[in-house]
Amino acid sequence: MALSFDGATIANINVGVGATVDVTLPEASGGVGANTYFLSPVLPGGLTFTEATRKLAGTTTGRFSLATFTYTATDTENTSVELTFTIVVTADAIAFVPADIANKVWTEEVAVSETLPRAMGGVGTITYSLSPTVLPAGVNLNLGTRRLSGLPSEAFEAMTFRWIATDGEGVTAFLEFSIRVNPVYSPKPVTVLPRSASRLEADLVDIYSQRQKNALLYEGDIPVRHLWNADTCPSEMLAYLECSMSVHGDAVDFSETQRRNFIKKSLEIHKKKGTIGSIKAVVEALGYRLATMNGIREGTDGHWANYRIVMESPLSIANANALEKLIEGTAPLRCNLTSFSSETVHPYDGTIQYDGMFTYGVITTQ
Incomplete structure (x- = not known):
């Protein structure tokens, strides 16, 4: 009797990744002796074929493109018959x-x-x-x-x-x-600088633009003339205006009102620079009242160049230190300020606390 599968077929296998497959392939009849079975080509990952039981089984582990497989039965005289089927393993699209x-x-x-x-x-x-x-x-x-x-x-x-x-x-x-x-929206200040504008004016406009971009100033346009005006210059720009007016020292340690007044008086102070009058101009530009300068002509505290300033208004230690530096930038080079004194004007009514901000009336300079 000839070897055959007696009309049997194998259904195509179309499964997804991770699917379980358990199929018993057909048994051949006829032929001479015991039949052997073989399945080719290589199966998808996770599937195996067991010849003794004719089982194709396992769990798929990955995608496998559509391929045709040949299932072969062979008797002892090498007579063989074949069946074909396809296998494809798919996965859900990403x-x-x-x-x-x-x-x-x-x-x-x-x-x-x-x-x-x-x-x-x-x-x-x-x-x-x-x-x-x-x-x-x-x-x-x-x-x-x-x-x-x-x-x-x-x-x-x-x-x-x-x-x-x-x-x-x-x-x-x-x-x-x-x-x-x-970019952060930052309206460019309207300046319409004239051809005669100084480099400093242009720099101030650039500085203002950058500060405005960093949200440190209010938004809006500002004419350059306002930057040069001590009354209208934005608070954030005062330090630059002080620099442009050659206000050296620590003016920033004073109140905003004092700083603006000092800028207004800066030209007058520069005119008197190097004279005794410049010392008084600096003190009064900050709103303090100066009574006298002891030793400014004849010396004091053991040296002809030493002098001290007697105030008619109280002076804190911090303001005294800042005032000293402003005076150094304008006083005659031969003069050496030794102290500020305001003993005669210190009120003993509790308005001044001796807690490190004020002394009892004499502040020795550094």
Whole structure:
């Protein structure tokens, strides 16, 4: 009797990754002697064929492209018969949740925090990557949490990125989106500088613009003439105006009103620089009353160049130290200030506390 499968067939196998397969292949009849069975080519990962039981079984472990298999029965005289069938192992396509990413338009110096979509499906563990990898300055991506976060520190031209998911078999899927970082809006001060404007005027405008950009000043336009005016110059710009007017020392340690008054008097003080009159001008420009300068002509405290200032108004230790430095910048070089005295004007009514801010009336200079 001829060897045959007696009309039997094998159904094609189409399963997904992780599916269990348990199929008994047909038994051949006829032929000479005992029949042997063979299945080719190599099976998908996770599946095995056992000849003794003719079992094709196992659990699929990965994708397998459609392929045709040949099942062969052979008797002892090498007579054989064959059946063919196909096997394909598929996996769910990688899909993102949510299915898209909105384009990002951020603003410089404004914190951002966004989570990129999670991928599902595929085979095995999914890993993520972003291409290109260069993000705006100050922004970072945590691939483990899929979070974009940080504080954009500078403007960034719009650029397209790919958010890529790769499964355990190297199959990928991606979403595209763009990122742009807009600069902080900072209106340019309207100055209309004349051709005769000094370099200092231009520098002041640039400085003001930068300070305004950093949100240290109010928004709006400011004419350059206001920057040069001690009454209208913004508080944040006073230090620059003092520098431009050659107000050296520690004027910043005084109140804003005192500083503005001192700037107004700075030209008069410079005219008297190097004279005894400049000392009085400095003291009075800050709103203090000067009674006398002992020793300014004949010396005091054991040396002809030493002198001390007697005040008609109380003076704190901090203000005395700052006033000393302002006086040093304008007094005659031969003069050496030894102390301030305000003993005769100190009120003993509790308005001045001797807690380290004030002395009992004499402040020795450094």
